[in-house]
Amino acid sequence: EIVLTQSPGTLSLSPGERATLSCRASQSVSSNYFAWYQHKPGQAPRLLIYGASSRTTGIPDRFSGSGSGTDFTLTINRLEPEDFAVYYCQQYGGSPWTFGQGTKVEIK
Amino acid sequence: EVQLLESGGGLVQPGGSLRLSCAASGFTFSSYVLCWVRQAPGQGLKWVSAISGSGDSTYYADSVKGRFTISRDNSKNTLYLQMNNVRAEDTAVYYCARNSAVAGGILDYWGQGTLVPVSS
Numbered sequence: 389e390i391v392l393t394q395s396p397g398t399l400s401l402s403p404g405e406r407a408t409l410s411c412r413a414s415q416s417v418s419s420n421y422f423a424w425y426q427h428k429p430g431q432a433p434r435l436l437i438y439g440a441s442s443r444t445t446g447i448p449d450r451f452s453g454s455g456s457g458t459d460f461t462l463t464i465n466r467l468e469p470e471d472f473a474v475y476y477c478q479q480y481g482g483s484p485w486t487f488g489q490g491t492k493v494e495i496k
Numbered sequence: 497e498v499q500l501l502e503s504g505g506g507l508v509q510p511g512g513s514l515r516l517s518c519a520a521s522g523f524t525f526s527s528y529v530l531c532w533v534r535q536a537p538g539q540g541l542k543w544v545s546a547i548s549g550s551g552d553s554t555y556y557a558d559s560v561k562g563r564f565t566i567s568r569d570n571s572k573n574t575l576y577l578q579m580n581n582v583r584a585e586d587t588a589v590y591y592c593a594r595n596s597a598v599a600g601g602i603l604d605y606w607g608q609g610t611l612v613p614v615s616s
Binding site: 421423425427430431432433434435438439444476478479480481484485486487488489490 | 500539540541542543555557558591593596598599600601602603604605606607608609
């Protein structure tokens with residue numbers, strides 16, 4: 389099983405700042421089968437990025453994903469108030485599909 | 497608009513059973529792989545089970561294999577998770593999610609979840 393470790397656990401930032409979230413895999417993720425999700429309390433998780441860097445329909449371009457192999461990054465430029473949430477990385481290149489433990493982006 | 501709505505959660509005793517449902521709308525139900533993902537209190541997301549569009553193929557996490565059964569009724573646009581012999585560690589919010597047509601494992605729509613506390 390591929391273990392995903394996200395850092396930091398919590399990111400305290402102000403609106404307008406840039407957020408950089410990291411996710412490290414315990415082994416290489418094949419074909420960059422890697423995704424990022426946003427989750428707010430009481431709501432359904434929302435797919436942001438798949439294929440490591442492809443934004444899903446309707447996701448603002450301030451969200452970007454990068455990385456390959458074992459190291460992946462989600463960058464949120466110019467944080468908006470609605471961006472404060474928990475973010476999860478996921479790999480779907482190996483079985484079972486696994487998620488990171490989450491990074492909380494909170495208002496400073 | 498794609499919608500997934502879970503139901504059936506509630507308090508269950510260890511060793512007991514519960515059936516979760518997920519009613520879907522806004523897409524051609526039988527064309528998509530569907531999944532259950534859970535989130536235990538204070539923890540991250542964990543994939544539980546998946547089922548093919550026809551229902552012929554099913555997949556399970558090791559932690560639930562032999563105890564949980566995923567199924568679907570394509571005539572009712574509904575996904576199910578039969579949970580038997582539940583344990584305290586099954587306590588979680590259970591989400592149903594649709595697998596994107598782009599590639600297996602991309603979960604492009606999710607429900608809001610249903611809470612299953614396991615306690616005596």
